[in-house]
Every structure is written in C-alpha cells, then in structure tokens.
Amino acid sequence: MSAKKQKKNAKGEVLSDVKEHHTIETSWHRTPQAKARKRPKTYKYVDELAYLQSELIKLQEWVRVHGLKVAVIFEGRDAAGKGGVIKRITESLNPRVCRIVALGTPTERERSQWYYQRYVPHLPAAGEIVLFDRSWYNRAGVEHVMGFCSKEEYKEFLRSCPLFEEMLVHSGIILVKYWFSVSDEEQEKRFQERIHNPVKRWKLSPMDLESRKHWVEYSKAKDVMFKATDLKICPWHVVESDNKKRARLNCITHLLTQVPYEQMSPVEIEVPPRQQDIGYKRPKMSSQRFVPKVY
DSSP states (O other), rough: OHHHHHHHHHHHHHHHHHHHHHOOOOOTTTTOOSSSOOOOOOOOHHHHHHHHHHHHHHHHHHHHTTTOEEEEEEESSSSSSHHHHHHHHHHHSSSTEEEEEESOOOOHHHSOOGGGGGTGSSOOOOEEEEEEESSSGGGTTTHHHTTSOOOHHHHHHHHHHHHHHHHHHTTTTEEEEEEEEEHHHHHHHHHHHHHHHHGGGGGGHHHHHGGGGGHHHHHHHHHHHHHHHHHHHOOOOEEEEEESHHHHHHHHHHHHHHHHOHHHHHHOOOOOOOOOOOOOOOGGGGGGGOOOOOO
C-alpha cells in the first residue's frame, strides 16, 4: 500500500471517530425515554449508539447511588472488536465510576503469587463498574496455547476458576462475561488493515501475529474453557463480531439487561452567582507563557 493511501486511511479513521462523537454529543439534548423501547426496524448506527450511551449513563448512576459492584470481562480472539466496544461504553461515563483494567505481562514477582492475586485489587468496590480488557482467562488462552504456563497450572485454573467466580458472585459482584467471536477471514482483513493504517498499527502486537499460527489450538482451548467455566451462576455470552458496529450495539444492549436499573432523572443544578469584583488585580499577560495560536 502506498504512503499516500496509508495517510488517507488514517485520516479517514480519525475523521470517522470525530463525526461519530459529535453526532452522539448533540443527541444528549433529546428528551429521555422513561420506558425501554424496541429496536426500530430501520435505524442509523450512530442514533442507536447515542440512545444506548444515554442508557449507560442511567445505569452508571444507578450503580453509583445504590452501591452496586459490576465487573465485565471482555475476551476473544485478537482483532475481534473488544476494544471498540469498551471505547463506546466508557467514552460518555465518569472514569471515577467506570474504569478499564488492561494488565500487561506479569512481573517475576507476580508470577510467584497466587494466580488470581494480581486481578483481585482491580475488582470493583461499591458504586463501581470495572471493564476487564482481557482477564484471568489469559491462563486458559494465550498462556496455555503459547506454553507460558505448565500443564499443572492450566489444569488447576480450569478447576479453580469456577470456584473463584462463584466467590465473587456470592460476595455481591455482578459478573458479566463476553466472548467476541470473529471469523478467520475477517480477522485476517483487520490484521492487514492494522498493518497498513498508522492510526491502528499500535493495536497489532508480535504476539497477535504469532497467535495466527495457532488458530486451531486457540479454538480447542476456547471450547475446553467454555466447558469448564460456562456455568449458570456466571455464564459466557458470545458476541458475533464480524460486523463491528452491530457487535457494539448488541453487546451494549445486552449489558444493559444484565444490571437491573431504573429511570433516573438528573438532579436540577442551580448555578451560584459569580463572586463580585473585590479589586483584585491579575498579573500582566506578558508574564505568562501562552500556547502559540497556530490555528
């Protein structure tokens, strides 16, 4: 791909995000609907996303006010669309209430700890929503397939994970687990796009490329993982993500059904009058360093 075309693709990606965000911003002024509504037969992606994000704000306030603890796990193949969904969920929420946890490679010290120990500090407290961009299920996926853990550690994870999650649920945490499913052909297409698009290049790691060589092994590992951890108390929910926009809408719609919440009207805010001038003299503008007005 030529440098000119790469630049054009990158510019188009940024422009698309800006337009999407602007359209959603202008929709906040619409009158909120008190009752849940069915998906319209004909709809625009951005309009539906705006509606769902307004519902997420209500859910967030319900969680905060009532002290709920919500943990959402996002797992799936590389380039399956997890990041895009997480971005749309969080971009209109309060980061003090809803936060993302995306842990890197464990340190030597963390490798010597109880496996779940590095994840426990990130679990939600009362009034919090935590989105895990990959989670303790790394052990059942990449660690197992790529040989980063022993067979004994892998077997122990499959045995202990249901018990660990049962403890979380009984402690009052609302645990929701999503698996993003993408076809081989669509993943290849997205990999190529990331390779040639500077805006998305950071999303493609050497491990992502290496994982392509083990497609079947990952499929087997996923099936074994589901058999051991797809339980009634904390089931897996599969999101078909070959169509990224539909996957985002479907996942957010489903998430809204997993946390019971009610319509919450915003509190009326009265802006206090500005303090009157008491004769204070501000420093000269020449004494400050201003950002150059390039635009």
